[in-house]
Amino acid sequence: MKVAIVHDWLTTWAGAEKALAQLLACYPQAEIFTTVNFLKPGSVACLEGRAIHTSFIQALPGARKHYRRYLPLMPLAVEQFDLKGFDLILSSSHAVAKGIIPDPNAIHICYCYSPMRYAWDMQHQYLRQSGKEKGMVSMLMRWQLHRLRQWDYLSAQRVDHFIAISDYIKRRVELFYRRPAAVIYPPVEIDKFNPNRERGDFYLTAARMVPYKRIDLIIDAFNQMPDRELIVIGDGPDFDTLAAKAAPNIKMLGYQSDDILIDHLERAKAFVYMAEEDFGILPVEAQAAGAPVIAYGAGGAEETIVDGQTGMHVPEQNADALRACIAMFEAQQASDPMHYSTDACAKQAEQFAQGVFTEKVTHFINDKMRQ
Known part of the structure; x- marks a missing residue:
């Protein structure tokens, strides 16, 4: 069977790329098509020796650093890929x-x-974040986004079957594309965690320092709880602004290696997360490491965290609601230290393991190929 795997772009190795790696493991003969590939040769083992086809955007001026600026050209770019003769795309x-x-x-x-x-x-x-809310440039961008929406809807009708990464995304596929979707959660590398280490007396959060991750809300909450320690791991455009507002009980560690992140996840009293994510791999990794998760109860967190068993759903995306949940979390632990057991957290994470993903994906695809 001739298989093509089409991925948006290869510039970093993050959550979507880890799912790509598992798709490649399912179909080792697959050829890859992508708008641009700026990954360092030899940096990703699963891509070695594979045919990787890029679009004309790869050769455009400044594409390595500013490939996103070519977004209006990307619909044209992906439509130029010659996929004649492939059995599965x-x-x-x-x-x-x-x-x-x-x-x-x-x-x-x-x-x-x-x-x-x-x-x-x-x-x-x-x-708003790009500073283009008003003026002629704003009107031009709004027109481009309008045309992009039209293309996005029409191109979705060329898909035979959709798989969404969560029920949250399934609802968005149905709303914007008017298409049904199955749900298969993304793969998480849970085996690299040891959930049985002794827990410390600190809270942990980790994310890229960008506005939608809402690290600002977490810092605001812990600024008002000076007797509780918070460790923040991650870097990004907002790091300096966030570090400047953090009280002494908040340690801003910046970017850290996977080993350091894993060590903190395995020892944290709880992991705190206030972003509204499509899925959210870090809260699952925290549970795999045995840490309960206190997270904003919307998006993927609503599906990955069992409220009252492996963590808590914060009802509103603000600092006061987070502080109230932390107080409730500590009261529950004081009355019953095993209320949020490491075993329950680790068991919850098992349903998102890589093996579960590959089994469900191959079963779904084989079923559709037989129809």
Whole structure:
């Protein structure tokens, strides 16, 4: 069987790329198609020796650093891929990958991380953060996003079957594309964690320092709880601003290696997370490490954390609601130290293991290929 895997772009190795790695493990003969590939040669073992086809954007000026500026050209770019003769096309998509023009004889299955957020429900936030809310440039960008939405909807009709990464994304696929979707959670490397280490007396959060991760809310909450220690791991554009507002009980460690992050996850009293994520790998990794998770109860966290057993759902995305939940969490632990057991947390994480992902994906694809 001839298989093509289409991925939006290869510039970093993050959550979507880890799912891509598992798709490649399922189909080792697959060829890869992507708008740009700027990963350092030899840096990713699963890509070694594979045919990787890039689009014309790869050669455009400044694409290495500013490939996102070419977003208006990406629909055209992916439509130029020649997929004639492939039996199975898997698009790994949160932007444009699903928009390829498939061979009519092929089955096209899209593993969808999200409909294109900046073109749909996050348009206003995207314009606000880029400082383009008003003026002629704003009007031009709004027109481009309008056209991008039209293309995004129409190209979704070329997909035979959708797989969403969560029920939350399934609802968005149904809303924006008017298409049904199965749900298969992304793979998480849970085996690298030891949930049985002695817990410390600190709270932990980790994320890229960008606005939607809402690290600011977590810092605001712990600024008002000077007797509780918070450790923050991660770097990004907002790091200096966040570090400047952090009280002495908050340790801003910046970027750390995986080994350091794992060590803190395995020892944390609890992991705190206030972003509204499509899925959210870190809260699952925290549970795999035996740490209960106190997270904003929307998006993926609503599905990955069992409220009252492996963590708590914060009802509102603000600092006061987070402080109230931490107080409740500590009261529950004081009355029953095993209320949030490491075993329960680790067991909850098992359903997101890599092996579960590959088994469900191959079963789904084989079933569709037989139809």
